[in-house]
Amino acid sequence: MRVLGIEGTAWCASAALHDTGTDTTRIESNPYEPESGGIHPREAAEHMADAIPEVVDTVLSGADVEGSEHGVDAVAFSRGPGLGPCLRVVGTAARALAGTLDVPLVGVNHMVAHLEVGRHQSGFENPVCLNASGANAHLLGYHDGRYRVLGETMDAGVGNAIDKFTRHVGWSHPGGPKVESAAAEATAGTDGGDLLDLPYVVKGMDFSFSGISSAANDAYDDGEPIEEICFSLQEHVFGTLVEVSERALSLTGADELVLGGGVGQNDRLREMLETMCDSRGASFYAPDPPYLRDNAGMIAILGAKMAAAGDTLRIAESSIDPNFRPDDVPVTWRDDTSSVVHGAPSDGRGAEATVDVIAGAVSDEVGGPDEGSRGDVGGPDERFGRDVGDPDERGSRVRKRRVPKRYRHPALDRSLRRDRTVSEARLTSEARRAGVPTPLVHDVDVPDATITLQYVGDRDLAVDITRSSDGGGSGDRKSGDCGVNIDGKDPRQVTRAVGTYLARLHRAGIVHGDPTTRNVRVGRTGGRTGPDPVLIDFGLGYHSGHVEDHAMDLHVFEGSVNATATDPQPLIEAFEEGYGSVGEDAVLDRLGEIRDRGRYR
Ligand SMILES: C[C@@H](O)[C@H](NC(=O)OP(=O)(O)OC[C@H]1O[C@@H](n2cnc3c(N)ncnc32)[C@H](O)[C@@H]1O)C(=O)O
Numbered sequence: 061m062r063v064l065g066i067e068g069t070a071w072c073a074s075a076a077l078h079d080t081g082t083d084t085t086r087i088e089s090n091p092y093e094p095e096s097g098g099i100h101p102r103e104a105a106e107h108m109a110d111a112i113p114e115v116v117d118t119v120l121s122g123a124d125v126e127g128s129e130h131g132v133d134a135v136a137f138s139r140g141p142g143l144g145p146c147l148r149v150v151g152t153a154a155r156a157l158a159g160t161l162d163v164p165l166v167g168v169n170h171m172v173a174h175l176e177v178g179r180h181q182s183g184f185e186n187p188v189c190l191n192a193s194g195a196n197a198h199l200l201g202y203h204d205g206r207y208r209v210l211g212e213t214m215d216a217g218v219g220n221a222i223d224k225f226t227r228h229v230g231w232s233h234p235g236g237p238k239v240e241s242a243a244a245e246a247t248a249g250t251d252g253g254d255l256l257d258l259p260y261v262v263k264g265m266d267f268s269f270s271g272i273s274s275a276a277n278d279a280y281d282d283g284e285p286i287e288e289i290c291f292s293l294q295e296h297v298f299g300t301l302v303e304v305s306e307r308a309l310s311l312t313g314a315d316e317l318v319l320g321g322g323v324g325q326n327d328r329l330r331e332m333l334e335t336m337c338d339s340r341g342a343s344f345y346a347p348d349p350p351y352l353r354d355n356a357g358m359i360a361i362l363g364a365k366m367a368a369a370g371d372t373l374r375i376a377e378s379s380i381d382p383n384f385r386p387d388d389v390p391v392t393w394r395d396d397t398s399s400v401v402h403g404a405p406s407d408g409r410g411a412e413a414t415v416d417v418i419a420g421a422v423s424d425e426v427g428g429p430d431e432g433s434r435g436d437v438g439g440p441d442e443r444f445g446r447d448v449g450d451p452d453e454r455g456s457r458v459r460k461r462r463v464p465k466r467y468r469h470p471a472l473d474r475s476l477r478r479d480r481t482v483s484e485a486r487l488t489s490e491a492r493r494a495g496v497p498t499p500l501v502h503d504v505d506v507p508d509a510t511i512t513l514q515y516v517g518d519r520d521l522a523v524d525i526t527r528s529s530d531g532g533g534s535g536d537r538k539s540g541d542c543g544v545n546i547d548g549k550d551p552r553q554v555t556r557a558v559g560t561y562l563a564r565l566h567r568a569g570i571v572h573g574d575p576t577t578r579n580v581r582v583g584r585t586g587g588r589t590g591p592d593p594v595l596i597d598f599g600l601g602y603h604s605g606h607v608e609d610h611a612m613d614l615h616v617f618e619g620s621v622n623a624t625a626t627d628p629q630p631l632i633e634a635f636e637e638g639y640g641s642v643g644e645d646a647v648l649d650r651l652g653e654i655r656d657r658g659r660y661r
Pocket residue numbers: 069070071141142143170171174192193194195196217218219220222223234235236237240321322323324325326327352353354
């Protein structure tokens with residue numbers, strides 16, 4: 061099959077012909093280059109109107125189209141997300157071509173195309189995908205017939221966040237490559253470059269860039285050397301993206317990562333992702349730059365898969381969608397039983413720390429590393445890796461160490477590990493005093509970023525949610541119910557309890573910061589915490605009474621449920637009901653707003 065792809069969501073007018081028989085793709089592109097400032101939607105649309113017919117002609121003139129059996133079998137176009145005026149030009153061109161050639165029309169989601177091109181080229185089955193592009197930044201994983209958004213920016217896309225700074229200093233669009241070369245000058249001849257302290261915001265697997273852009277602008281106004289700002293900007297922005305990617309690998313248990321989007325052309329970002337994957341034993345793939353930046357090749361490649369699945373559009377239903385979300389796309393071209401969710405790794409490693417179970421009687425002495433039983437045995441506990449018998453009865457402990465991350469700048473690494481260790485120790489205890497079940501904190505070693513905690517639960521809530529969605533666990537899953545967890549409990553009771561605990565925390569002015577289903581321990585807890593879920597990992601926590609911060613906690617929890625459960629809705633309803641029974645209605649209202657925010661800016 062041969063598919064003509066057309067791209068033109070923002071800056072790149074592009075056409076491509078993909079031949080599935082030979083797996084070859086010919087791409088012709090013509091970029092829009094604004095004379096000053098960022099992309100002007102009207103000017104960009106004018107560029108599309110001029111350039112798209114040209115690139116289509118060039119691509120088709122190299123192919124024997126008319127009437128030949130090797131002609132074009134379908135026309136695929138970028139339907140969104142993107143700038144409305146540009147998308148309309150592309151849509152009109154695609155409809156006209158499909159009509160003239162008398163072939164089916166395929167409407168492609170641009171972000172899913174950024175992902176699928178990497179999956180196609182790498183041969184990976186179920187990767188986590190990091191899309192790092194101009195207007196977007198998110199993590200996607202396939203589960204149960206849809207790409208789930210595992211995490212995303214709460215404000216600007218990553219390219220736009222960098223471009224905001226380059227506009228401020230008067231550099232022309234696109235700013236990304238200029239920041240990359242200035243940053244390289246800062247590092248030349250030194251051992252890593254000096255790092256300016258910029259904001260670094262990770263919330264679960266979501267993140268924010270707006271504070272970083274403004275702080276970089278301020279640093280420039282204060283006379284900091286521009287090379288140093290560019291260097292620090294990259295270290296912080298890319299450090300954030302790599303950290304959330306690692307969190308997504310950890311949450312899903314996946315061991316494959318693909319990169320998509322124009323910012324993926326940055327060597328430093330690719331190097332950091334490679335290092336992170338390497339140290340986890342995961343595989344990493346990044347397409348070559350012509351397939352990372354906007355291009356019609358990716359549209360034609362996904363278009364061909366969709367056309368083969370019969371996923372074509374009637375002209376009357378082919379309208380464009382500037383806010384087309386990747387998780388709104390029915391994935392017709394994949395086997396819907398496969399999934400990015402593999403279950404947690406069984407080696408005691410979370411995304412940022414190793415956790416060793418110290419079995420045996422209570423002792424105030426914390427022994428050396430040899431006493432730890434780093435689990436590799438598998439057992440009911442997939443996080444801590446090892447079944448230690450009756451841990452609570454025996455007063456077992458876990459030693460959690462935030463390990464240095466080689467991918468990030470040593471100064472940033474040191475401060476994140478130190479700050480998070482301190483927050484975790486402090487807030488775990490404060491939460492307990494606020495009536496929220498948390499482990500006892502036995503010992504903290506700040507210089508070593510190590511904390512010794514009471515062993516609680518015997519597994520993460522993530523395990524139950526995934527098993528009950530599979531129809532596994534101890535009960536058969538009927539449609540509309542949420543399954544039964546290993547203890548014979550309805551997981552809704554658990555998410556309801558989590559809701560009430562977060563409300564108690566918030567009433568005490570504490571934000572958890574990372575309440576994913578991996579940070580809720582369930583099962584046999586014995587001792588002081590009783591049969592209810594226990595909240596752990598307050599490393600990203602802080603004090604705040606702001607409705608927005610409280611609502612973000614709820615958003616993070618719901619995001620992790622949405623990412624991994626087949627039928628998340630009943631779990632989420634129970635969670636919100638639990639929250640509402642103790643917490644403020646204003647927080648639930650704000651949660652609705654966060655969900656509805658157009659995040660593609
Ligand atoms: C919706 C769609 O229109 C949009 N596409 C888009 O933003 O173009 P894309 O080609 O995926 O990414 C362009 C961004 O990629 C950045 N970029 C290009 N080379 C870069 C580099 N070496 N380092 C950092 N950023 C770079 C540019 O500055 C620009 O912000 C998207 O995917 O979000």
